[in-house]
Amino acid sequence: MNSLNRLQPLALLVLRLVLGAIMIAHGYHKVWGGFHHHMEMVGSLGIPRWMAYLSAGTEFFGGIGIVLGLFTRFFSLAFFIEMCVAIWKVHFKNGMMGPGGFEFPMALAAISFALMAFDGGPWAATFSGRSGGARRGPRN
Numbered sequence: 631m632n633s634l635n636r637l638q639p640l641a642l643l644v645l646r647l648v649l650g651a652i653m654i655a656h657g658y659h660k661v662w663g664g665f666h667h668h669m670e671m672v673g674s675l676g677i678p679r680w681m682a683y684l685s686a687g688t689e690f691f692g693g694i695g696i697v698l699g700l701f702t703r704f705f706s707l708a709f710f711i712e713m714c715v716a717i718w719k720v721h722f723k724n725g726m727m728g729p730g731g732f733e734f735p736m737a738l739a740a741i742s743f744a745l746m747a748f749d750g751g752p753w754a755a756t757f758s759g760r761s762g763g764a765r766r767g768p769r770n
Contacts, residue, residue, distance in 0.1 A: 642751030649741045650697030653709060657689025675719045685712055696745070699754025706745040713739035 660668040660682075669682040689712070692705040713735045721732035 639751045643753050645741050646696050650693045653689045653693030657686055660686035661690045699750035702750035703746050706742045710739050710742040
C-alpha cells in the first residue's frame with residue numbers, strides 16, 4: 631500500500647482539476663450571459679439577490695483559482711458553503727437521487743472538503759515558496 635501513497639499528489643491534482651472545471655462550467659453562463667436569470671432564482675429562494683454576484687463570481691473565478699491551485703483552501707471553503715446552501719435551499723426536497731437530487735452537489739461538497747483539509751498538493755501555485763498539501767513532520 632505504500633506505493634499508492636506516491637499517488638497522493640496526483641490525486642490532489644485530479645480533485646482540483648475536476649472541481650475547478652465543474653465550477654467554471656457552472657459559473658460561466660452565470661457570469662457571461664445568464665446572470666439575470668441566476669439573480670431571479672437566488673431571490674426566489676429567499677436569499678438576498680445581491681448574493682447572486684457572490685455565488686456566480688465564486689463559481690467562475692474560484693474555479694479558475696482552484697484549477698491553478700491558487701488560494702485552494704479559501705475557494706474550497708467557499709465552494710463547500712455554496713454547495714451546502716444549494717443542497718439546503720434547492721436540492722434536498724428532491725431527495726438524494728433522481729432529477730434535481732442532491733447527490734451531485736453533495737459530491738462537490740465532499741471534494742471541496744477534502745481540498746480544504748489537504749490544500750492543493752505539490753503541483754499547486756502558491757505564494758509561500760512551499761508546495762501545498764499536507765505538511766509532514768521530520769523524517770525519522
